[in-house]
Amino acid sequence: MSLLTDEPLGPRVTVRAPAKINLYLGVAALAADGFHPLTTVFQAVGLYDDVTVSEATEWSLRVVGDPRLDLDAVPTDDSNIALRAARRLLAHHGMEHRAAAMTIHKSIPVAGGMAGGSADAAAALVAVDRALDLQTSDDDLLAIAAELGSDVPFSLLGGTAVGRGRGEQLEDLEDAGGWWWVVVESDEGLSTPAVYRAFDELHAQQGTEPDPHALELPTTLVEGLVNAQVDLVGVTLWNDLQEPALHLRPDLRRTLEDAGSCGRGAVLSGSGPTVLVLCASREEADAAREKLAGLGHERVTAVPAPVAGVHVVEHA
Numbered sequence: 001m002s003l004l005t006d007e008p009l010g011p012r013v014t015v016r017a018p019a020k021i022n023l024y025l026g027v028a029a030l031a032a033d034g035f036h037p038l039t040t041v042f043q044a045v046g047l048y049d050d051v052t053v054s055e056a057t058e059w060s061l062r063v064v065g066d067p068r069l070d071l072d073a074v075p076t077d078d079s080n081i082a083l084r085a086a087r088r089l090l091a092h093h094g095m096e097h098r099a100a101a102m103t104i105h106k107s108i109p110v111a112g113g114m115a116g117g118s119a120d121a122a123a124a125l126v127a128v129d130r131a132l133d134l135q136t137s138d139d140d141l142l143a144i145a146a147e148l149g150s151d152v153p154f155s156l157l158g159g160t161a162v163g164r165g166r167g168e169q170l171e172d173l174e175d176a177g178g179w180w181w182v183v184v185e186s187d188e189g190l191s192t193p194a195v196y197r198a199f200d201e202l203h204a205q206q207g208t209e210p211d212p213h214a215l216e217l218p219t220t221l222v223e224g225l226v227n228a229q230v231d232l233v234g235v236t237l238w239n240d241l242q243e244p245a246l247h248l249r250p251d252l253r254r255t256l257e258d259a260g261s262c263g264r265g266a267v268l269s270g271s272g273p274t275v276l277v278l279c280a281s282r283e284e285a286d287a288a289r290e291k292l293a294g295l296g297h298e299r300v301t302a303v304p305a306p307v308a309g310v311h312v313v314e315h316a
């Protein structure tokens with residue numbers, strides 16, 4: 001019997017999903033549902049995880065990838081968000097009896113604030129849908145994605161988009177730019193819930209309330225994107241989670257200073273600790289990458305944006 005468990009029962013499908021960054025992240029006060037209402041501008045960047053799925057008699061999960069990543073921090077049990085996504089989709093179709101063999105090939109930093117787990121979940125939804133021929137509607141995929149996590153719907157969509165609510169209410173944004181970002185990774189990850197808690201605690205300590213205007217989309221950023229004005233976008237980059245993340249990881253202040261010495265603007269990615277530098281061209285990004293490497297930053301990559309959301313790369 002055990003010989004049969006590895007036998008694929010159908011086609012093998014590989015789906016690629018991009019990392020995301022937030023060009024603007026405005027956070028309001030904690031709501032009764034345990035989440036912070038936000039307004040964000042998401043952009044999908046050219047750094048990808050691949051998820052390969054085929055139908056099998058038993059569930060299995062393998063996580064492989066860039067050895068410089070902290071792959072040990074990625075769970076291989078039922079708590080893995082890609083496996084949860086696969087099971088949730090089968091439950092939606094009343095097909096809990098079916099199973100899949102899944103391999104995640106990671107390149108997106110783990111706990112880096114670039115929605116790596118969300119990308120895997122979005123890729124898993126599409127890979128399972130195609131490999132098991134479930135023919136799920138796009139609306140249902142988006143609804144299941146939103147239940148899995150705030151960033152999962154955008155991973156499906158890609159491009160550049162405004163996110164509201166928890167980030168799951170998406171609106172495509174006109175983006176005329178062909179942007180380049182330098183991604184400065186950190187050796188250690190940061191927990192997203194811990195950074196949101198630090199946001200609350202800092203306001204409580206300072207006796208301030210989060211600014212409700214944070215939920216207004218900055219018109220200058222939209223203008224910069226629509227007209228491909230790199231300097232305008234660079235000066236408008238903003239992240240309300242940057243100060244709380246710096247509170248938890250004061251060492252990131254130096255990374256941000258170094259990042260600010262190149263390109264057109266620097267900002268923390270999502271809940272961090274990854275730091276981003278906006279550049280006007282591939283050449284400028286390569287120069288910034290070299291400068292940051294010279295300043296002692298070991299894991300620095302240049303990536304283009306915006307890129308497409310999840311897409312099938314192999315169906316065999």
Ligand SMILES: C[C@](O)(CO)[C@H](O)COP(=O)(O)OP(=O)(O)OC[C@H]1O[C@@H](n2ccc(N)nc2=O)[C@H](O)[C@@H]1O
Binds near residue numbers: 022034036118
């Ligand atoms: C920081 C961002 O990446 C910006 O896009 C997202 O807001 C985080 O999205 P995510 O990692 O998909 O987070 P989720 O898995 O949905 O939420 C994890 C936890 O973060 C906190 N959380 C998340 C999103 C949000 N708008 N408010 C929150 O307070 C909650 O404690 C929640 O239980």
Ligand SMILES: Nc1ncnc2c1ncn2[C@@H]1O[C@H](COP(=O)(O)OP(=O)(O)OP(=O)(O)O)[C@@H](O)[C@H]1O
Binds near residue numbers: 079189
């Ligand atoms: N497929 C997965 N890939 C990475 N981490 C996962 C996965 N499934 C579950 N996790 C858990 O989720 C935690 C956060 O992982 P992830 O890489 O998505 O963080 P993040 O990029 O900071 O998220 P976000 O930007 O959405 O806030 C990890 O520390 C890990 O314990």
